[in-house]
Amino acid sequence: MVHGTVSPFWRSSNDQAFSEAVIRKTMRFVPIKTAEQQADAMVLKTRALLVQQRTQSVNALRAHLAELGIIAAGGVPNVAALIDIVRDVEDTRLPTSARFALTAIVDQIDALAVQIEMIERTIVIEAKRDETARRLTTIPGVGAITATTIKALVPDPGGFKSGRHFAAWVGLTPRPHSSGGKERLGRISKMGNPELRVLLVLGATSALRIARRSEKARPWLKALLARRPFKVAAVALANKMARIIWALLTKGGIYDSSDLTSDALQAG
Incomplete structure (x- = not known):
C-alpha cells in the first residue's frame, strides 16, 4: 500500500464485509438521532464537563489547604467550611499570598456551582414537560x-x-467465567x-x-x-x-x- 492511499484489495474486502453484514438478520443498526435528542445530549455533556471542572477545583483546594494542615470531611457539601476559611481574612492560618491564590479557586467553584444549578434546573423543567x-x-x-x-x-x-x-x-x-461445568x-x-x-x-x-x-x-x-x-x-x-x-x-x-x-x- 502506497503511503497516503488505500489499497484496492483492502477497500474491496472492506466493502464485501459491509455488504455481508447488511444482509444478516442479527445486525442492529444505530438509528439517527433527532436534533432534539442531540440538543439534550449537548446539555448533559455540558453539565458533566462543569461537574468535572468543579471536582478538579475542589480537589485542588483540598490539596493546597491540606499542606497547611487544614482538612475537612469528604464530599462537596463539606467544602463550604474550607471556602469560609479562605474568605475569612482574620484566619491567620493562611498566609496572604496563599489566600490570594486560593480565593481564585474558591470563586471558580462558586461560579461553576451557579452554572451547574442553572443547567440542572432547566433539565428538571424539561423533564416535567416530557x-x-x-x-x-x-x-x-x-x-x-x-x-x-x-x-x-x-x-x-x-x-x-x-x-x-x-x-x-x-x-x-x-x-x-465458566469452568468444569460450574458457572461463575x-x-x-x-x-x-x-x-x-x-x-x-x-x-x-x-x-x-x-x-x-x-x-x-x-x-x-x-x-x-x-x-x-x-x-x-x-x-x-x-x-x-x-x-x-x-x-x-x-x-x-x-x-x-x-x-x-x-x-x-x-x-x-
Missing part, C-alpha cells in the same frame, strides 16, 4: 437527569430484544455509555440507603442487602432498574410500586 421522562421518574432511584440522559442516549429501545439485553448494553451485566459470575462488563451506568448505580445507591433506614422498605430489597455487600447490591439494583426502564420505554405505562417482583417489572 411525557416519557415523567414516566421514567416514577421508578425509584431515577430522577430528572437520569431520565433525560436515557431519552437522549437511547433513541430506539425497541432495538433490544429484552431488558437483559438493554442492561448488558449499559454495562450492568456480570461477565461469566465476575465483574460487570462496563459496556455501553459510562455516564448512564454511573447515574443508574448512583440512583440505586440512594434507593438502598433509604431502604436500609426505612422499616417500610421492600422485602426483596432488604433480603438483597442482607446477603450481598452494599456495592454489589447497588449494581444488582441498577441492573433491575435498567430492565424496568426498558419495559416502560417499550411497553408504556408507569412504574407500579404495588407489584414489586413481577416478571413484567423485571422486563425479561
Whole structure:
C-alpha cells in the first residue's frame, strides 16, 4: 500500500464485509438521532464537563489547604467550611499570598456551582414537560437527569430484544467465567455509555440507603442487602432498574410500586 492511499484489495474486502453484514438478520443498526435528542445530549455533556471542572477545583483546594494542615470531611457539601476559611481574612492560618491564590479557586467553584444549578434546573423543567421522562421518574432511584440522559442516549429501545439485553448494553451485566461445568459470575462488563451506568448505580445507591433506614422498605430489597455487600447490591439494583426502564420505554405505562417482583417489572 502506497503511503497516503488505500489499497484496492483492502477497500474491496472492506466493502464485501459491509455488504455481508447488511444482509444478516442479527445486525442492529444505530438509528439517527433527532436534533432534539442531540440538543439534550449537548446539555448533559455540558453539565458533566462543569461537574468535572468543579471536582478538579475542589480537589485542588483540598490539596493546597491540606499542606497547611487544614482538612475537612469528604464530599462537596463539606467544602463550604474550607471556602469560609479562605474568605475569612482574620484566619491567620493562611498566609496572604496563599489566600490570594486560593480565593481564585474558591470563586471558580462558586461560579461553576451557579452554572451547574442553572443547567440542572432547566433539565428538571424539561423533564416535567416530557411525557416519557415523567414516566421514567416514577421508578425509584431515577430522577430528572437520569431520565433525560436515557431519552437522549437511547433513541430506539425497541432495538433490544429484552431488558437483559438493554442492561448488558449499559454495562450492568456480570461477565461469566465458566469452568468444569460450574458457572461463575465476575465483574460487570462496563459496556455501553459510562455516564448512564454511573447515574443508574448512583440512583440505586440512594434507593438502598433509604431502604436500609426505612422499616417500610421492600422485602426483596432488604433480603438483597442482607446477603450481598452494599456495592454489589447497588449494581444488582441498577441492573433491575435498567430492565424496568426498558419495559416502560417499550411497553408504556408507569412504574407500579404495588407489584414489586413481577416478571413484567423485571422486563425479561
